[in-house]
Amino acid sequence: MKYFVMAFEALFINKLRAFLTTLGMIIGVFSVIVMIGLGQASQAYITDQVKGLGAGVLIITPGNPKSQTNGPPGVNTAKTLVLEDAEALERLPGIRYVSPNVFLQNMVSFERNALPAAVLGSTPNIVEARGFKVGQGRFFTDQEARTASQVIVLGHKLAQDLFADTLHRPLGSRVRIGSQRYRVIGILQEQGSGLFGSVDDQAFMPTKTFQNTLKAGKGLNSLFLKVTEEDLLPVVEARARTLLRYRHGLRESEEDDFKIQTQAELLETVSMITRVFTFLLAGIAAISLIVGGIGIMNIMLVSVTERTREIGVRKAVGANRQDILMQFLIESATISLTGGTLGIVLGLGITRIATQAINLPFVFSPLAVVGAFAFSAGVGIFFGLYPANKASRLDPVEALRYE
Amino acid sequence: MAPVIETRLLNKIYRGAIDYHALHDIDLQVQSGEMLALMGSSGSGKSTLMNILGCLDRQSSGEYVLAGEAVAGLNDAELARIRNQQLGFVFQNFNLLPRYSARQNVELPLIYAGLSPRERHKRAVEALEQVGLGDRINNRPNELSGGQKQRVAIARAIVNRPTILMADEPTGALDTRTSEEILQVFQHLHKAGLTLMMVTHEPDVAACCQRILQMQDGRLIDDRQIAQRSLI
Numbered sequence: 001m002k003y004f005v006m007a008f009e010a011l012f013i014n015k016l017r018a019f020l021t022t023l024g025m026i027i028g029v030f031s032v033i034v035m036i037g038l039g040q041a042s043q044a045y046i047t048d049q050v051k052g053l054g055a056g057v058l059i060i061t062p063g064n065p066k067s068q069t070n071g072p073p074g075v076n077t078a079k080t081l082v083l084e085d086a087e088a089l090e091r092l093p094g095i096r097y098v099s100p101n102v103f104l105q106n107m108v109s110f111e112r113n114a115l116p117a118a119v120l121g122s123t124p125n126i127v128e129a130r131g132f133k134v135g136q137g138r139f140f141t142d143q144e145a146r147t148a149s150q151v152i153v154l155g156h157k158l159a160q161d162l163f164a165d166t167l168h169r170p171l172g173s174r175v176r177i178g179s180q181r182y183r184v185i186g187i188l189q190e191q192g193s194g195l196f197g198s199v200d201d202q203a204f205m206p207t208k209t210f211q212n213t214l215k216a217g218k219g220l221n222s223l224f225l226k227v228t229e230e231d232l233l234p235v236v237e238a239r240a241r242t243l244l245r246y247r248h249g250l251r252e253s254e255e256d257d258f259k260i261q262t263q264a265e266l267l268e269t270v271s272m273i274t275r276v277f278t279f280l281l282a283g284i285a286a287i288s289l290i291v292g293g294i295g296i297m298n299i300m301l302v303s304v305t306e307r308t309r310e311i312g313v314r315k316a317v318g319a320n321r322q323d324i325l326m327q328f329l330i331e332s333a334t335i336s337l338t339g340g341t342l343g344i345v346l347g348l349g350i351t352r353i354a355t356q357a358i359n360l361p362f363v364f365s366p367l368a369v370v371g372a373f374a375f376s377a378g379v380g381i382f383f384g385l386y387p388a389n390k391a392s393r394l395d396p397v398e399a400l401r402y403e
Numbered sequence: 404m405a406p407v408i409e410t411r412l413l414n415k416i417y418r419g420a421i422d423y424h425a426l427h428d429i430d431l432q433v434q435s436g437e438m439l440a441l442m443g444s445s446g447s448g449k450s451t452l453m454n455i456l457g458c459l460d461r462q463s464s465g466e467y468v469l470a471g472e473a474v475a476g477l478n479d480a481e482l483a484r485i486r487n488q489q490l491g492f493v494f495q496n497f498n499l500l501p502r503y504s505a506r507q508n509v510e511l512p513l514i515y516a517g518l519s520p521r522e523r524h525k526r527a528v529e530a531l532e533q534v535g536l537g538d539r540i541n542n543r544p545n546e547l548s549g550g551q552k553q554r555v556a557i558a559r560a561i562v563n564r565p566t567i568l569m570a571d572e573p574t575g576a577l578d579t580r581t582s583e584e585i586l587q588v589f590q591h592l593h594k595a596g597l598t599l600m601m602v603t604h605e606p607d608v609a610a611c612c613q614r615i616l617q618m619q620d621g622r623l624i625d626d627r628q629i630a631q632r633s634l635i
Contacts, residue, residue, distance in 0.1 A: 002514055013502045313498045316459060317512040317559065318487020320480040396459045400498060 003323075007331040010303075018335060021299045025339020025379070026346065028289030029372050033347025034354070035285045036368040039278025041351070041360040046274055048361070049130075050267045056096075056230040057129070057263045058237055060223040060244070080257040081220040083207060085247055089225060092239055094232040097125040099224040100207050104214060108203055110162045110175045117158050118202045119177060121210025129224050132199070137171045137186035140206055148208035152182035156190040157200035175203075180213045233262060286375075292339065293379035300332050300387035311391050312399025321392040328388035329381060336380025340373050347372075405471055407567055407598050408433035408456060413465035415451050415621075425451045427621045429465070433567070438589070438599040438631070440609035443618035449602050450571060452618065456600070457490055457569045458482045470566045487515050491560030493601075495572035497552040499544040505531060505555045506540040512563045530558040534588050550581035557588055561597065568592065570601040574608055586611045587634045594635070 011018040062080040086100035102121035107114050126132070127139050140151050152175060154162065159170045174181040182205060191199040211218065227236045237260055248257055261269070304311070311324055319327075348364070355362045408431065415426035425448050433439065443449040454460035455467065458474060467474045470489050477485070486492075491512075499508045509527040518526070531540050534554040544552055553573060560568050570589070574582035590611065593599050601612070609615050610632040617625035 009502075309498065310500055313500060314511065314515075315483065316457075316486060316492050316498075318483050318515040318563075320483035320515075322480070323483075323515060397454050400459075400494065 003326045003330045004334070006327050007334045010327075010331055011334060014303075017299060021295055021335050022339040022342070024292035024295035025289070025336050025376055026292075026343040028285070028292035028379075029340045029343025029376050030347040030350070031285035031288050032282055032372055032375075033344055033368060034351050035281035036278060036365060037347065037351030037363065038354060038360075039274065039281055040363040040365055040368075041355045043271060043274040043278065044361045044363050046270050047267060050263060050270060055263060056227040056233055058225040058227070058233070058240065059261045059263070059266050060225060060240065061259045061261070062219060062221070063257065063259065080248060081223060081244075082218045083211060083220065085244060086207075086220065086223055088243060088247060089223070089240055092236065092243065094228050094236050096226040096228045097123070097128075099123045099125050099129050099226075100220045101126070101222045101224070102207055102210050102219070103221045104210075106177050106214070108158065108162060108175055108177050110168075110173065111166050113162050113164065113166070115158065115161055117155075119210070119214070120202055120204050121207035121214075122204055123207060125226070126204070126224075129226065130199075132191070133189040135187050135189040137184070139186050139204075145206035145208060148206060148212050150180065150182045150209060150213065151185045151205060153186040153188065153204040154184055155188050155198070155200040155202045157198070158203060159184070159187045177203075177214065182209075237262070289375065289379060293336070293383040296332050296335055296380060297383035297387060299335075300328060300384055301390070303331075304328065304387050304391040307391075308394060308399050308402040311394050312396050312402065315394070315396040316400060324394075325388045325392040328391045329384050332384025332388065333377060333380040336376045336384075337373075340376030343376070344369055344372055406432040406468075407435050407437075407470055408600075409466075409468045410456075411466040413452075413455065413467060414463050415448070415455060415460075416463045425621050426455070426462070429623055431616070431623065433598065433600065435566075435598055436593075436596060437614060438593045438612045439601075439614040439616060440612040441600065441602045441616045441618065442604060442606075442609055444604065447618040448621040449618045451621075453569060453571055453600075453602050457492060458485050459492075483515070487512055487563060489566045491563070491565040491568040493553070493556050493560050493568065493570035493573045495575040497544070497549075497556045497576070499552060499555055499559075501544050504541045504543055505536060505547070505558075508544070508555055509559045509562050511559060516563055526562055527558070530562040531555070533561070533592075534558045548581075549577050550584055553577065553581075553585050554588060557585070557592075561592065565597075567598040567600060570599070572602055572604075574603070574605065582608065583634055590633065590635050 060081065083100055086098045089095065090098045099122060104119050105116060106119045108117045108119065109115070123145050124139055124142055127134070132139070134153075135156065139153055140149065144151055154170065154175075162175060163170045163173070170184050170187055173184050175184060188199060207220075225236070225240065227233055241256065241260060244258055245256065250257065314324060348369070352362050410429050410431045413426055413429035413431075414424070417423040417425055429452060441449045441453065451460070455462050456469075458469070462475070469485065472485070474482070474485065500511070506524070506527045509530055510523045513523040513526060528537070528540055531537055534557050536551060536554050536558065539547065539551060544555070547555065573589075574585055577585060586608065589599055589601070599612075601608070603609055610629065611634060612629070613631050614628050615625070616623060
């Protein structure tokens with residue numbers, strides 16, 4: 001107890017110095033907390049989105065999983081899945097719908113406004129599959145999808161930007177992609193960014209329209225396959241595999257040229273990616289925590305030198321080595337714990353505000369808080385140990401003589 | 404009655420490129436209630452002897468018994484305990500902690516003695532009153548004159564009721580009049596039963612003691628009782 005009083009007294013004497021040293025710790029802990037907080041928030045969001053696909057969903061992506069590096073879904077370059085595959089799969093029993101998706105980055109323009117946007121070709125059931133809400137107008141229908149109508153549904157922000165400074169309303173207007181024109185029939189509600197990029201910046205049209213007009217080739221980027229009952233998932237997966245292998249003319253010895261994942265598997269993949277990402281960010285942030293610790297060590301070393309006489313006096317009146325060691329150690333621990341606590345509070349506050357601002361769920365992680373607190377205590381003790389030990393070993397006669 | 408301080412063949416050698424023999428076979432006895440001065444020119448070894456007797460430093464060889472306890476074999480923590488309980492120090496340059504008030508400075512030894520804050524407070528105020536600074540307990544050292552600072556240092560030295568008070572040139576940084584005041588404080592404490600030992604090179608100061616030890620080149624060359632010049 002007496003050591004704590006001494007530590008506070010000593011820190012109070014050098015307020016500015018103590019504050020600046022504490023600031024190092026605050027920033028360190030703050031950045032770790034914010035990084036972990038944002039990482040976990042996006043992880044929670046992405047997980048929610050994947051869960052939103054529903055349990056009875058298979059995701060089929062082109063390309064051989066073993067001969068290809070892992071990446072987010074939809075960026076595979078292999079074009080082994082075609083629209084006919086989707087139609088064939090739709091005829092399998094136990095399937096509720098098949099949603100073939102194609103994707104291309106393209107310039108979308110209206111009058112003088114031109115914007116780069118992700119254009120997706122899909123089927124009407126993508127609305128259900130990805131939980132879209134239509135703000136104005138409507139999504140395209142099965143009829144329009146079959147007949148490859150030149151219609152388009154715009155994301156919220158894309159519609160806003162595209163029709164900014166024009167006298168036209170988006171609905172019913174025709175936007176241009178390349179040389180083709182598409183009638184805007186609907187605008188989605190604002191959704192925020194997610195697993196498949198920001199929906200607000202995307203445009204949607206029927207897959208057939210996409211393939212007919214945008215010359216993107218026959219390949220599909222992904223196929224969502226919804227089964228009628230979840231129990232059927234393994235059976236449907238096996239049948240879909242057999243069917244696709246047959247359609248692609250694969251021999252017994254050849255590997256699949258596509259990849260079938262269940263929602264659970266996809267969940268595992270994306271949460272692993274985001275977890276690695278979170279750790280990476282937190283790891284980088286932890287470097288600043290170590291820098292903060294070095295700051296503490298530096299200031300404690302200065303303090304020991306400055307207070308050599310004080311140490312001599314204390315020893316002369318009966319302080320033993322342990323007393324001096326504890327005094328300085330608790331001083332550095334006080335700096336780091338104060339900094340840690342403030343950093344945690346500040347970090348949680350900022351994470352809360354930031355997640356609200358970008359529409360992510362706020363995830364409170366007790367583990368991160370306890371971890372940051374323990375780590376900052378550890379930093380204080382670790383980096384305080386050397387200066388404290390140095391102080392405690394001072395020879396009283398030498399220390400008293402020190403000028 | 405056993406002496407407070409007893410040394411036998413005390414030697415101090417500073418090891419280095421050339422060994423320096425600072426103390427040579429010091430045999431010394433100090434009885435309880437004595438007031439003695441340790442004199443000698445600079446480099447005579449008087450401060451070295453004082454530091455060893457004050458358990459701030461260790462002898463190279465020889466025996467030293469302080470208040471019945473052999474000091475030679477003790478570790479750092481035990482020496483710290485002896486400094487805390489048996490000894491009080493007064494230095495030439497006061498050595499007060501500048502950011503602490505007079506009372507906080509005086510309380511310092513009691514913190515390491517493990518006393519409660521209330522008890523520390525009470526005893527610190529008592530000690531300050533004893534040296535005539537009862538009205539200055541909350542002043543910081545920079546708000547005190549040299550003589551007052553030295554009184555605070557004396558209060559700090561006696562607050563834990565030591566067996567012996569050791570003063571290293573206690574009047575060295577003070578003018579003549581203030582020096583006399585400090586010596587008066589010492590004589591009062593001596594009269595109250597405290598054993599005092601001071602290092603000085605001023606004959607006037609030494610004359611206020613009852614016994615004078617003379618040192619030269621690390622040896623005790625003279626030890627005599629004198630008629631004390633009483634200031635009280």
